[in-house]
Amino acid sequence: MIYPIVIYGDPVLKKQAEPIKKGEPGLDELIRDMYETMENAHGIGLAAPQIGKPVRLFVVDASALDDENVKNFKQVFINPEILDEGDEEWKYEEGCLSIPGIKEDVFRPKVINLKYQDENFQPHTEKFDGIKARIIQHEYDHLEGVLFTEHLSAFKKSLLRGKLKDISQGKLEAKYPVKVFHKKK
Ligand code: NI
Numbered sequence: 001m002i003y004p005i006v007i008y009g010d011p012v013l014k015k016q017a018e019p020i021k022k023g024e025p026g027l028d029e030l031i032r033d034m035y036e037t038m039e040n041a042h043g044i045g046l047a048a049p050q051i052g053k054p055v056r057l058f059v060v061d062a063s064a065l066d067d068e069n070v071k072n073f074k075q076v077f078i079n080p081e082i083l084d085e086g087d088e089e090w091k092y093e094e095g096c097l098s099i100p101g102i103k104e105d106v107f108r109p110k111v112i113n114l115k116y117q118d119e120n121f122q123p124h125t126e127k128f129d130g131i132k133a134r135i136i137q138h139e140y141d142h143l144e145g146v147l148f149t150e151h152l153s154a155f156k157k158s159l160l161r162g163k164l165k166d167i168s169q170g171k172l173e174a175k176y177p178v179k180v181f182h183k184k185k
Contacts, residue, residue: 003051009168010181041176047142086111
C-alpha cells in the first residue's frame with residue numbers, strides 16, 4: 001500500500017519516535033509499505049514518521065543514485081542509535097520527500113558508528129561513511145523530530161521561511177500523494 005507522504009508542518013514530523021518491540025504486529029507489512037511508498041516517490045530514504053507513524057524505523061534504497069559505492073545500499077533500520085560520529089564534516093545537497101521543492105547543502109559528519117536492528121531484529125553495529133552515512137543521518141534525524149532545514153544557517157532559514165510556510169499550507173508540487181496538516185481553527 002502506498003501511503004501519502006506527510007508534509008512539513010505536520011506535528012508528527014517534530015515528534016521523537018518510539019522504539020519498536022520485537023514481534024510488533026504488522027511490522028513486515030509496514031516495511032513493505034514503506035518500500036513501496038518510497039519507490040513510488042522516487043525517494044532514497046523514508047522514515048516511518050513521514051507516513052504518519054512515529055516509530056523508530058527507516059528504509060533506504062540508494063540504487064537511484066548514480067554512484068557505484070551505494071548502488072546496492074538497500075536496507076531496513078530499526079531502533080537505530082548513532083554511537084559516535086567522526087569530527088570531519090562535509091557538505092552535500094539534501095532534499096526531503098516531506099519538503100518538496102527545497103534542496104540545500106547540509107554539513108554533517110562524514111563517518112558514523114551505528115547500532116541498529118534489521119528486519120529480523122538481528123542486532124548490528126556498523127561503521128558507515130560518505131553517502132551511506134549521509135542518508136542514515138538524514139533519516140535518523142526524522143526519528144528525532146528533526147528536519148534537514150534545521151541544520152541550515154539562521155540566514156538560510158530566514159530566506160526559506162516563506163517557502164516553508166507555503167509548503168505547510170499545501171502550496172507545493174509533488175509527483176506523489178501527500179498529506180498536508182490542517183490546523184484546527
Ligand atoms: Ni527526509
